[in-house]
Amino acid sequence: xxxxxxxxxxxxxxxxxxxxxxxxxxxxxxxxxxxxxxxxxxxxxxxxxxxxxxxxxxxxxxxxxxxxxxxxxxxxxxxxxxxxxxxxxxxxxxxxxxxxxxxxxxxxxxxxxxxxxxxxxxxxxxxxxxxxxxxxxxxxxxxxxxxxxxxxxxxxxxxxxxxxxxxxxxxxxxxxxxxxxxxxxxxxxxxxxxxxxxxxxxxxxxxxxxxxxxxxxxxxxxxxxxxxxxxxxxxxxxxxxxxxxxxxxxxxxxxxxxxxxxxxxxxxxxxxxxxxxxxxxxxxxxxxxxxxxxxxxxxxxxxxxxxxxxxxxxxxxxxxxxxxxxxxxxxxxxxxxxxxxxxxxxxxxxxxxxxxxxxxx
Amino acid sequence: xxxxxxxxxxxxxxxxxxxxxxxxxxxxxxxxxxxxxxxxxxxxxxxxxxxxxxxxxxxxxxxxxxxxxxxxxxxxxxxxxxxxxxxxxxxxxxxxxxxxxxxxxxxxxxxxxxxxxxxxxxxxxxxxxxxxxxxxxxxxxxxxxxxxxxxxxxxxxxxxxxxxxxxxxxxxxxxxxxxxxxxxxxxxxxxxxxxxxxxxxxxxxxxxxxxxxxxxxxxxxxxxxxxxxxxxxxxxxxxxxxxxxxxxxxxxxxxxxxxxxxxxxxxxxxxxxxxxxxxxxxxxxxxxxxxxxxxxxxxxxxxxxxxxxxxxxxxxxxxxxxxxxxxxxxxxxxxxxxxxxxxxxxxxxxxxxxxxxxxxxxxxxxxxxxxxxxxxxxxxxxxxxxxxxxxxxxxxxxxxxxxxxxxxxxxxxxxxxxxxxxxxxxxxxxxxxxxxxxxxxxxxxxxxxxxxxxxxxxxxxxxxxxxxxxxxxxxxxxxxxxxxxxxxxxxxxxxxxxxxxxxxxxxxxxxxxxxxxxxxxxx
Numbered sequence: 001x002x003x004x005x006x007x008x009x010x011x012x013x014x015x016x017x018x019x020x021x022x023x024x025x026x027x028x029x030x031x032x033x034x035x036x037x038x039x040x041x042x043x044x045x046x047x048x049x050x051x052x053x054x055x056x057x058x059x060x061x062x063x064x065x066x067x068x069x070x071x072x073x074x075x076x077x078x079x080x081x082x083x084x085x086x087x088x089x090x091x092x093x094x095x096x097x098x099x100x101x102x103x104x105x106x107x108x109x110x111x112x113x114x115x116x117x118x119x120x121x122x123x124x125x126x127x128x129x130x131x132x133x134x135x136x137x138x139x140x141x142x143x144x145x146x147x148x149x150x151x152x153x154x155x156x157x158x159x160x161x162x163x164x165x166x167x168x169x170x171x172x173x174x175x176x177x178x179x180x181x182x183x184x185x186x187x188x189x190x191x192x193x194x195x196x197x198x199x200x201x202x203x204x205x206x207x208x209x210x211x212x213x214x215x216x217x218x219x220x221x222x223x224x225x226x227x228x229x230x231x232x233x234x235x236x237x238x239x240x241x242x243x244x245x246x247x248x249x250x251x252x253x254x255x256x257x258x259x260x261x262x263x264x265x266x267x268x269x270x271x272x273x274x275x276x277x278x279x280x281x282x283x284x285x286x287x288x289x290x291x292x293x294x295x296x297x298x299x300x301x302x303x304x305x306x307x308x309x310x311x312x313x314x315x316x317x318x319x320x321x322x323x324x325x326x327x328x329x330x331x332x333x334x335x336x337x338x339x340x341x342x343x344x345x346x347x348x349x350x351x352x353x354x355x356x357x358x359x360x361x
Numbered sequence: 362x363x364x365x366x367x368x369x370x371x372x373x374x375x376x377x378x379x380x381x382x383x384x385x386x387x388x389x390x391x392x393x394x395x396x397x398x399x400x401x402x403x404x405x406x407x408x409x410x411x412x413x414x415x416x417x418x419x420x421x422x423x424x425x426x427x428x429x430x431x432x433x434x435x436x437x438x439x440x441x442x443x444x445x446x447x448x449x450x451x452x453x454x455x456x457x458x459x460x461x462x463x464x465x466x467x468x469x470x471x472x473x474x475x476x477x478x479x480x481x482x483x484x485x486x487x488x489x490x491x492x493x494x495x496x497x498x499x500x501x502x503x504x505x506x507x508x509x510x511x512x513x514x515x516x517x518x519x520x521x522x523x524x525x526x527x528x529x530x531x532x533x534x535x536x537x538x539x540x541x542x543x544x545x546x547x548x549x550x551x552x553x554x555x556x557x558x559x560x561x562x563x564x565x566x567x568x569x570x571x572x573x574x575x576x577x578x579x580x581x582x583x584x585x586x587x588x589x590x591x592x593x594x595x596x597x598x599x600x601x602x603x604x605x606x607x608x609x610x611x612x613x614x615x616x617x618x619x620x621x622x623x624x625x626x627x628x629x630x631x632x633x634x635x636x637x638x639x640x641x642x643x644x645x646x647x648x649x650x651x652x653x654x655x656x657x658x659x660x661x662x663x664x665x666x667x668x669x670x671x672x673x674x675x676x677x678x679x680x681x682x683x684x685x686x687x688x689x690x691x692x693x694x695x696x697x698x699x700x701x702x703x704x705x706x707x708x709x710x711x712x713x714x715x716x717x718x719x720x721x722x723x724x725x726x727x728x729x730x731x732x733x734x735x736x737x738x739x740x741x742x743x744x745x746x747x748x749x750x751x752x753x754x755x756x757x758x759x760x761x762x763x764x765x766x767x768x769x770x771x772x773x774x775x776x777x778x779x780x781x782x783x784x785x786x787x788x789x790x791x792x793x794x795x796x797x798x799x800x801x802x803x804x805x806x807x808x809x810x811x812x813x814x815x816x817x818x819x820x821x822x823x824x825x826x827x828x829x830x831x832x833x834x835x836x837x838x839x840x841x842x843x844x845x846x847x848x849x850x851x852x853x854x855x856x857x858x859x860x861x862x863x864x865x866x867x868x869x870x871x872x873x874x875x876x877x878x879x880x881x882x883x884x
Contacts, residue, residue: 010767011715218737223723230716231709236672237702238724239693 005346015344020290020297023336024050024304027329035321045319049311049329052318061198062310063303065268068205069094069260071302073284075212076256078293080249082216083229087250089135089150090257091281092157093128097258098265099164100127102180102272105187106169112186120187121262128258129251131157136250140243146250158277165272179273189267199267204259205302212295225249257281286334305330371434373398373557374419374526378428381414388414390581391428396526401548401558403568403589406578407601407799412561415578416528419559420452421445443474451519452528457511461504465497465514472518489520493547507864508657509540516547527551528559533567534825537657538860545571563601563800564828565594579603602800617835618648621819622700622788623681627688629668631843637661639668640843646788646819646836651810653834653851654823657863661843662792662823663705669790669821670702671695682788697728699787703777705796705823707770711777714766718758721765722747722780729784746783747776754779754805771798778806782813789813792823807833827859839863 028046035042053059073090080087101120108116138144166178189199216222227235228245287305291297312326372395381389389411396402406412417423421439429436432448439445459468470482483499490497495513533541548558568575569589577585577600585600623645631638639661646652667673671692679688682700704710712721722743727733732742747761754775758768795803814820824830830837839846839862846862
């Protein structure tokens with residue numbers, strides 16, 4: 001008896017939806033077994049990481065705050081990935097977007113209100129997009145691999161951040177800590193519910209997936225991105241410009257990461273210090289794939305990943321495992337989702353009787 | 362093991378009840394036939410009839426689900442091509458497995474099961490070539506060779522094993538008439554020495570000229586075994602498609618209008634080291650005219666299609682439609698201007714495999730048929746149009762929502778042709794419109810092209826199938842190494858001259874260029 005992979009006549013829509021869910025479940029099961037083998041209560045750990053944040057209502061606002069940037073960045077990345085453009089530098093674009101918002105805030109001085117906040121957020125989008133334009137130019141002009149260039153630019157952004165918060169933008173009243181001055185109330189994003197920490201960015205993260213959904217499924221641009229990604233020659237035949245698609249896909253990816261950075265800064269953190277880079281830009285790659293590059297999928301996957309972040313903190317206190325365990329679970333989910341991709345185009349078949357080998361000698 | 366009868370009348374190869382099933386298809390259903398020593402046996406059938414699957418089992422690439430293969434009277438299981446070669450079965454594939462950047466000798470050495478010193482191998486190759494009159498220079502780089510010469514490498518490779526059975530899969534699809542003639546000479550000589558040949562083709566006139574017996578497959582089943590010499594091409598074709606053939610209906614005495622498409626000194630640099638540059642192509646096509654471009658694969662057909670469709674741009678006056686200079690405009694602008702095209706590759710070029718037929722309709726019809734407003738696609742009208750194409754061209758699909766990759770090649774081709782033709786283009790350029798399409802569908806596509814021409818459109822058909830061009834076109838030119846010959850009217854065209862143009866300087870200048878009467882008559 002052996003197992004055979006057999007090509008399906010057409011890709012399975014069911015598997016497209018089932019495999020991400022299965023990946024999460026398999027991750028939970030393997031997590032349980034591994035923790036048990038390590039002498040830690042595995043059931044408890046997995047329950048705390050994946051379920052407790054959902055069961056305790058006071059954890060919901062933490063989940064929402066973590067999910068918002070993940071969803072927004074993943075939406076932008078999934079557009080690029082659909083067009084086979086691999087922007088790995090969302091983290092850098094996120095940082096540059098936040099810095100741009102901070103720059104506008106500092107330039108505005110004590111002025112604030114709707115237009116200043118709007119300008120800060122728009123600057124975040126613009127600079128995030130401009131930062132992503134560098135790998136786009138390198139790719140379309142000199143065929144430089146965007147995976148490497150965008151990733152390296154992330155490290156450049158750390159240096160820019162370090163320079164600005166440690167020098168020109170350092171808070172004069174900050175006891176010489178490398179950090180910007182906390183945002184005044186009139187430059188911060190409004191909260192959705194008074195008394196909570198849930199800011200306007202969360203609402204934006206809930207609306208944007210539907211905007212992207214319409215854009216990707218109904219607009220000529222969304223069609224262009226899908227054709228360029230799945231059949232570049234057909235795209236050329238249909239009169240679509242591949243280079244233009246790369247540019248726009250990178251701009252959208254960078255713009256969304258920049259937006260997420262600006263919202264995180266103006267809504268949640270209010271100040272930028274050396275600890276600002278949080279890895280959302282990298283985790284969003286997992287969100288995009290777990291969400292099958294579909295905008296609504298990104299919304300759901302963003303919430304799942306946010307749950308593991310919050311759950312990681314819960315498990316830290318309840319079963320005393322390091323916070324970084326959540327990262328291992330996130331990586332496992334990505335691993336299983338990529339590994340199960342093959343089931344969309346192939347099915348498993350168990351073959352029994354082996355054939356007798358007779359001649360040819 | 363069965364007791365063997367006397368070797369003389371014992372069949373070399375005998376298939377008994379061979380059945381092979383793939384998911385969703387019965388590729389071969391109880392196929393039985395025999396091949397005698399020294400016999401040239403044709404395996405005839407449309408694309409998808411199960412010919413390739415059958416020979417793959419004989420050559421050990423696949424295993425039958427039921428039935429048995431008898432070799433010289435003994436039942437055999439042939440587990441691999443290597444085992445098949447050991448038995449003395451050689452095969453020349455339709456698609457060659459050659460390394461372009463290596464020499465003839467290196468390519469042959471790579472394909473040998475046993476390692477033979479280069480010097481000995483060269484001697485053996487030269488003696489085989491000499492014996493069968495195969496002209497080939499062992500130290501030439503493959504990329505510099507014509508398709509016919511490349512095929513000779515594959516034949517030499519098979520002959521080095523002294524085969525008792527040689528399987529030839531669609532060997533003439535890319536050859537000029539002269540090269541076909543040379544191939545037949547070699548095959549006849551081999552057969553006269555007792556080597557059996559299993560010759561796969563759907564070209565009836567070749568089978569009539571060459572083969573002793575023909576086994577006809579349809580839908581995986583054996584439908585007839587006949588003597589090709591005693592049949593007409595038409596009767597064999599009807600057995601092959603299982604129905605009666607329709608002739609193309611042409612409007613009698615069509616009036617040609619003014620020149621609609623003018624191609625003037627079109628030059629395109631070559632794309633990559635093994636591409637072909639276009640060197641000053643000139644021709645014009647009148648309204649209502651079907652203009653054929655013949656030629657052996659790889660002589661610039663692809664570059665020409667891309668330059669006409671707008672996927673590659675050239676100087677502004679190189680392409681003119683009704684006097685408008687559009688040589689430098691984009692594919693999108695050309696389509697809006699009334700010029701449509703169908704490239705040769707269906708999957709991933711003319712259509713997106715993982716898209717539905719509705720979505721594929723959007724690919725080329727969106728602007729001409731108003732499927733777009735304010736940057737948004739109206740998928741309702743795309744679905745309606747896809748449905749109309751499906752009905753008008755009898756495309757076998759579950760509907761506009763079917764994925765392109767779920768269609769058979771012929772049905773997808775019908776959909777793509779329909780998608781372009783039903784936009785009523787002023788100029789239509791098609792490459793290999795019926796490649797891999799069954800005879801029934803090919804007839805429908807030809808008729809649609811003739812009907813479109815009758816409405817006053819100018820049509821360019823690029824094809825390697827000379828029969829197709831001769832039956833379809835009004836005017837014919839031959840492309841060779843990026844040069845286009847002067848056009849000639851098809852009525853009264855000289856097949857020998859066309860063959861020479863196809864071979865061009867490209868072929869072997871020392872070769873015998875005479876086309877025998879039987880090949881010429883067959884066209």
